[in-house]
Amino acid sequence: MLNLERLRTLDALARHGSVSGAAEGLHVTTSAVSQQMAKLEREVGQRLLAKNGRGVRLTDAGRLLADHAARILSQVALAQSDIEAQRGEVVGEILLSAFPTAARGLLPEALRTLRADHPDLRVRTREWEPEAGIRGVIRGDMDLAVVLDWSNKRLPVPGGLARAHLLDDVPDIAMPAGHPLAERAEVDLEEFADDEWVSWPEGEFCHDWLMFTLRSKGFEPRIAHLVGEHHTQLALIAAGMGVCVTPRLGRGPVPDGVRLVPVRQRMRRHVHAVWRADADRRPSIRAALAALGAAADRATGEMPS
Structure with missing residues (x-):
């Protein structure tokens, strides 16, 4: 039977394009990534990686299995969301990113609300530009990202992501x-x-x-x-x-x-939250969206007219 963590490593390699990128995304060492891939190759009996200059690339078998791994992991995330939704408890960990002015203008209030209302939820944050936040959500490095676009220049949101409007900012x-x-x-x-x-x-x-x-x-x-x-x-x-x-x-x-x-x-800058659609029912995502929405309402009320 294929090991889920090794499939997760293969998926990270496919998404990041390098062993170092996969290691950073998974928060492990490059040695750990290489070891997991060697074990996965022994499990499937085929070469999944080939040398490509100083780096590596996926073989045909590697790309085939990576496609399956992405679908399997998406289904696992959906199952996790359903279990959490049935349990209804806001617990565990959630990772949030926000662009700089949102990190300063929204996150402190939202995090204060989450800590008060859901003390068993651990929240970790990163200050990332909008494009990096979206990439992080797609890769699974982030659960939710606060991003922006402008009324005359929209930021594309790829399929598979959900989006909620938080506020409009008038510079x-x-x-x-x-x-x-x-x-x-x-x-x-x-x-x-x-x-x-x-x-x-x-x-x-x-x-x-x-x-x-x-x-x-x-x-x-x-x-x-x-x-x-x-x-x-x-x-x-x-x-x-x-x-x-x-x-x-x-x-x-x-x-x-x-x-x-x-x-x-x-x-006008349009400020949104984005997250993976397959995580839509997670109570922690719902709680974070509610806290961000309340922080956005307060920030809008405090902005100069």
């Missing part, structure tokens, strides 16, 4: 207090065509969104500074280093010397 334009538009009630993005911009790092979803949005307004933005942390972005604005888009969720105190002005044509 502002941050500029130095001495900027010619600092006292305006509203601004248009086109009015900043000659300004330098502070942006999220290249390759991140929000950087791609910013470039797409500003170019759609008819100008090529001059990106002077690439910074991932919003408080650092605002510190650069306070120093007169340009302008930036700054979300309201998780914003916290704004430095002296910075003015925030809404955009006339409102930009």
Whole structure:
């Protein structure tokens, strides 16, 4: 009979594409992955891995068995969800990820609620960008991820995942207090065509969104500074280093010397939670969604209008 843990190792190899990636995803050593695969090869009587340069690749038999392993593990997860749902207890462990402003603006309140209402549930969190969070849920490294997209640039959610809307976030334009538009009630993005911009790092979803949005307004933005942390972005604005888009969720105190002005044509970030559909009935997932929803309602009520 095939060993479930060895099938899990094969599935991780297929999903991550390397022994080191599988080891990281399974939270074991690379040696443990190699040992499990050697045992699985002896069980099936065929080579499942072949050398590929410095790495390895799945053989035809390996890919065939990996496809079966993915379906078996999905069915096991579904069975676990049904058993937990029948028992109805919120226990065990759940792994959550959230992008930075949600990690700051939603997770503390949600975790406080979960600890108070479900003391036997262990929650572990990671701060991950939206794309990494979705990949983590697909791979099984995360149970639930808080992600975002924009009203004019959606983040694809692959099949097999479920999604729940948490809140809409309306960002502002941050500029130095001495900027010619600092006292305006509203601004248009086109009015900043000659300004330098502070942006999220290249390759991140929000950087791609910013470039797409500003170019759609008819100008090529001059990106002077690439910074991932919003408080650092605002510190650069306070120093007169340009302008930036700054979300309201998780914003916290704004430095002296910075003015925030809404955009006339409102930009919106849509914040969602995503999880594997085959885990939909797990009480821990339901409890986490409820806690995140309550935290989102509170955060929405505390945002400046």
